Amino acid sequence: MKNITFEAGEILYKNDLTGTDSVTDWIKEGQVKTSTWNNKLLLENRLDPEEYGDRAHWLLWCPIEFPDRIMIEWDFYPLEEPGLCMLFFAATGRNDEDLFDPSLPKRTGYYPDYHSGAINTLHLSYFRHKHAEERAFRTCNLRKSHGFHLVTQAADPLPPVEDANYPYHMKLIKYDEYVQFSINNLLILEWIDDGTSFGPVLQGGKIGFRQMAPMVAAYSNLSIKHAIKI
Structure with missing residues (x-):
C-alpha cells in the first residue's frame, strides 16, 4: 500500500496531560484510577483483575466531538505490565447518536459493550502484552466495530517495560477511509476502508484511551489537529 503523507493543520484540541487535573472533564467508563x-x-485500574476479570478494564474518553480528517498525537510511557493499551476513535452511537447520548446503554469498560454493543468505533491496540501469546508474537491490531472486525495488523516495535526507552511518540491519522499509525515516526500500519466489507466508513466522533488491567502507563502531550494530505 502506498504510504500517504500528511502535515498538521489547525489545532482542534490540546492537552498536555500533566496529571489528574488535566482530565477532570473526561468521561470515565469503568473503574479507572488517575494520578500524577x-x-x-498516570492511568491504571482500580478493580483487581483476579477478582473482577474482564470487568476490571476501563475506558477514559475525551469529551470533545471531533470531525474527520484528524491527526492524533500523544506520548506514551509503559510502566508496569502485563496489560494492553488501546486508542478508540471515530466513536459514535450506531444510529449516529452522540457517544454519550443517554438513550444508549450504560457502558462500564466491559469490552463486548464496545465492539458488539450500541456503538460504532475504530480501535487500535498498540501495546499488546496481556496474554502469553501476545507477548510471544507482538502485533498492533486495528479493529472496526460494530462487529469486532480485525481489519489489519502489523508488527509492534514496543519492547517489554524493562527495556522501554520512553517516551514513545504515537501518531494516528484518520482521513476519510484511510487510517495510518506510526510510533516515533516509524510507519506501523495503514488501512483503507472500502466502506462495504465492514459497513460504511466511520466519520467524526469521540476518542478515548483504554487499558486492560493490570497495566500501568503514563501519557502526555495529547494534540488533535486537522490532517492535511500532501
Missing part, C-alpha cells in the same frame, strides 16, 4: 507521575497523567 513526573508531571504526566
Whole structure:
C-alpha cells in the first residue's frame, strides 16, 4: 500500500496531560484510577483483575466531538505490565447518536459493550502484552466495530517495560477511509476502508484511551489537529 503523507493543520484540541487535573472533564467508563507521575497523567485500574476479570478494564474518553480528517498525537510511557493499551476513535452511537447520548446503554469498560454493543468505533491496540501469546508474537491490531472486525495488523516495535526507552511518540491519522499509525515516526500500519466489507466508513466522533488491567502507563502531550494530505 502506498504510504500517504500528511502535515498538521489547525489545532482542534490540546492537552498536555500533566496529571489528574488535566482530565477532570473526561468521561470515565469503568473503574479507572488517575494520578500524577513526573508531571504526566498516570492511568491504571482500580478493580483487581483476579477478582473482577474482564470487568476490571476501563475506558477514559475525551469529551470533545471531533470531525474527520484528524491527526492524533500523544506520548506514551509503559510502566508496569502485563496489560494492553488501546486508542478508540471515530466513536459514535450506531444510529449516529452522540457517544454519550443517554438513550444508549450504560457502558462500564466491559469490552463486548464496545465492539458488539450500541456503538460504532475504530480501535487500535498498540501495546499488546496481556496474554502469553501476545507477548510471544507482538502485533498492533486495528479493529472496526460494530462487529469486532480485525481489519489489519502489523508488527509492534514496543519492547517489554524493562527495556522501554520512553517516551514513545504515537501518531494516528484518520482521513476519510484511510487510517495510518506510526510510533516515533516509524510507519506501523495503514488501512483503507472500502466502506462495504465492514459497513460504511466511520466519520467524526469521540476518542478515548483504554487499558486492560493490570497495566500501568503514563501519557502526555495529547494534540488533535486537522490532517492535511500532501
